[in-house]
Amino acid sequence: MAAEDPKAKVEGLEEKVHVWPYLVRLEFLCALFVTIGLTVWSIVIDAPLEEAANPTKTPNPSKAPWYFLGLQDILVYFDPWFAGVVAPVLIIVGLMLIPYLDINPKGNGYYTYHERKVAIWVYSFGFLVLWIALIIMGVFLRGPGWNLFMPWQYWDPHKVVALVNVDLPYALGVRTYNMAMLVGGGILSAYFAIGTAVYFFMERKAIKNVGFLRMFIKIQLYLIMVGMVIKIVLRIGFNIKYILVTPWINI
Amino acid sequence: MAAKKPEIPTLATLVEKIKSGELYEEVKKEVLNSQLWTSSFRHGYADTPRNRVLQIVSNVWLHLHPVKIHRHALRIKFTWCMGGITFLLFLSTVVTGVILMFYYRPVGEYAYFDMKYLQYDVPFGMLMRNMHRWAAHAMVITVWLHMFRVFLTGSYKPPREFNWVIGVFLVTFTLLLSFTGYLLPWDQLAMWAVTVGTNMARATPFLGHEGPFQEYVFGVSPRYDARSLLIGGSVVGPPALLRFYVLHCIFIPLVAGALMIVHFWRIRKDGGISGPL
Numbered sequence A: 001m002a003a004e005d006p007k008a009k010v011e012g013l014e015e016k017v018h019v020w021p022y023l024v025r026l027e028f029l030c031a032l033f034v035t036i037g038l039t040v041w042s043i044v045i046d047a048p049l050e051e052a053a054n055p056t057k058t059p060n061p062s063k064a065p066w067y068f069l070g071l072q073d074i075l076v077y078f079d080p081w082f083a084g085v086v087a088p089v090l091i092i093v094g095l096m097l098i099p100y101l102d103i104n105p106k107g108n109g110y111y112t113y114h115e116r117k118v119a120i121w122v123y124s125f126g127f128l129v130l131w132i133a134l135i136i137m138g139v140f141l142r143g144p145g146w147n148l149f150m151p152w153q154y155w156d157p158h159k160v161v162a163l164v165n166v167d168l169p170y171a172l173g174v175r176t177y178n179m180a181m182l183v184g185g186g187i188l189s190a191y192f193a194i195g196t197a198v199y200f201f202m203e204r205k206a207i208k209n210v211g212f213l214r215m216f217i218k219i220q221l222y223l224i225m226v227g228m229v230i231k232i233v234l235r236i237g238f239n240i241k242y243i244l245v246t247p248w249i250n251i
Numbered sequence B: 001m002a003a004k005k006p007e008i009p010t011l012a013t014l015v016e017k018i019k020s021g022e023l024y025e026e027v028k029k030e031v032l033n034s035q036l037w038t039s040s041f042r043h044g045y046a047d048t049p050r051n052r053v054l055q056i057v058s059n060v061w062l063h064l065h066p067v068k069i070h071r072h073a074l075r076i077k078f079t080w081c082m083g084g085i086t087f088l089l090f091l092s093t094v095v096t097g098v099i100l101m102f103y104y105r106p107v108g109e110y111a112y113f114d115m116k117y118l119q120y121d122v123p124f125g126m127l128m129r130n131m132h133r134w135a136a137h138a139m140v141i142t143v144w145l146h147m148f149r150v151f152l153t154g155s156y157k158p159p160r161e162f163n164w165v166i167g168v169f170l171v172t173f174t175l176l177l178s179f180t181g182y183l184l185p186w187d188q189l190a191m192w193a194v195t196v197g198t199n200m201a202r203a204t205p206f207l208g209h210e211g212p213f214q215e216y217v218f219g220v221s222p223r224y225d226a227r228s229l230l231i232g233g234s235v236v237g238p239p240a241l242l243r244f245y246v247l248h249c250i251f252i253p254l255v256a257g258a259l260m261i262v263h264f265w266r267i268r269k270d271g272g273i274s275g276p277l
Ligand code: HEM
Pocket: B079, B080, B081, B082, B083, B084, B086, B087, B090, B143, B146, B147, B150, B153, B155, B156, B160, B163, B164, B165, B166, B167, B168, B170, B171, B174, B260, B263, B267, B272, B273, B274, B275
C-alpha cells in the first residue's frame, strides 16, 4: 500500500549518506563513461566542414542550427517578428515564470503524475511536441523551399506548391480591408477574452488561493500556446494565412 | 625432507577466494606493506566519518558539494545524472576549445584555412575539433533533458524557484554559446545557418529595419538596427565572424560559468537536491 504513494516510496529510504565516497565515486564513474563515449564518438565521426563560405551562393534549403529548427518551422505559420523574436522571448519568460505560476505544493521533489497532471501535460506537450517534434521535422523532412518531403522522396528543388492561402476574414466573406481588420481583430480579442473568462469561471474557487494576477498571466500563456497550435491547424487544414491583417503587423 | 611444494589452487578455491574478498585483502596487504608503497605514502587513509567530511570541506573543488546528501539523490533514476553530465561536457568544450584557439584566427581570409590546417596538419587537430563540436551538441541535448527531469520532479517549487530561473538563463546561454560557435568554421554551413538565424533580428519590433513599428523609431536602417548590432554590418561577413568569436570565446563562457557557480551554490543553499519534504 505504501508503495502506491510516490512520496512514501522515497521516504522509506535511509536518511543521509556521506558525499565522500558515495556521490563522488558515482560522479567519477559517470565522468569516465561520458569521456570515453565522447572520445569514441569523436574518433568515429568527423565534424562537418563544407566548402568555404560564399555569400553569393545561397544553399537551398538554408537551415538554422538544428536546435533552432523548431522556431524556423514556426516561420511557416507566423511572420518573423513573432516566430523569430516574440516567440523565443515568450518561451524564455514563460519558463522563468513557471515556479511563480505553479503554486501547487504537491509533487515537490519526487516523480508523480497524479498529483500534477495539468502541469505535466502542458510542459510535455510544449517540450516534446512543439519543440522536439518540430526539430525532428525540420532536420529530416524539410527540403528545398522549406517544403515537406518524406524520407524516401527526392528533394526536388523545383517542387511547386500552389499558394492558395487566404486570410481568415476573406474566407469568412469579408472583402474590404478595413472590415477585414475589424473582423480579424475581433476574432483575436474574442479568443483571448472568452478563453480568459471561461478559465476564470471554471476555476472560480481557486481565485482566492491562487490570486488574480497569477491566474491571469497563466491563462494568457496557455492561450498563446494553444493559439499557436490552432494557427498551425488552420494553415494546414484550411489554408488560412493570417487571422489579423493590419498595416503594421499580421497574425 | 622435501621442501613443501607450493599448492596450486584449483579453480573452485580461486573463485571462492575472489568471491569472499579474501584475495583482495591479501593483495591489498602485500601492496600496502611493500617498501615502494610505505616509502611513498607516509600514512594511510582511515575511512572515518570525520575524514569523509574533511575530504569534502578541505578540497576547493569538492566543497561545492554538501557533506551529506539524501540517499535518494544518489539514484540515477532520480537525477538522470544530467546536470552533472552537462557540466562535464561544458568543461570538455573549455579544454578542447582553448586548444583550438591556438590555431584559429577569426579573420575572413584565414578562418576557413585554419580549420583545414587544424584538420589535416595539426596532430590530433581533427580529434580536438570533433570533441569540441560533439560535446557542444551533446550539451544542448543534456541540458534540455536536465530541465525536463527538474520539471518532472517538481524541483522548481519552493525553495528552489530562483535556481530554476538561473537555469533558464543557463539554457539560453548554452544555446547562444552553441550558435555563436556555429559560425566560426566559416564554411557554407556556418555562414548560412547564422544568416538564417540572425535574419530574425531584422524583424525585431521597433528595433529591426523590417520589424513592425520600426517606422516610429528614428534612425533604424539595414545598417543600424538590432541585426547589425549583432553581426557588425548588414550581411554576415568578417565583422560578424569577429563578433561571434569574441562572444563565443570570452563573453558567453564567462557569463555562463559565473551562472553555473551560482547555480551550484544555490543547490546547496536550497538544502541540497530536492526530495519529498
Ligand atoms: C549549463 C547548464 C546547467 C548545468 C551545468 C546544471 C547543473 C546542475 C547540477 C549538477 C545539478 C545537481 C542535480 C542534477 O544533476 O540533476 C542541478 C540541479 C538543478 N538544476 Fe541545473 N544545470 C544546468 C541548467 C539548468 C536548467 C536549464 C535548469 C532549469 C531551467 C536547471 C534547474 C536546476 C534545478 C531547479 C536544480 C535543483 C534540482 C533538485 O534540487 O532536484 N538547471 N543542475
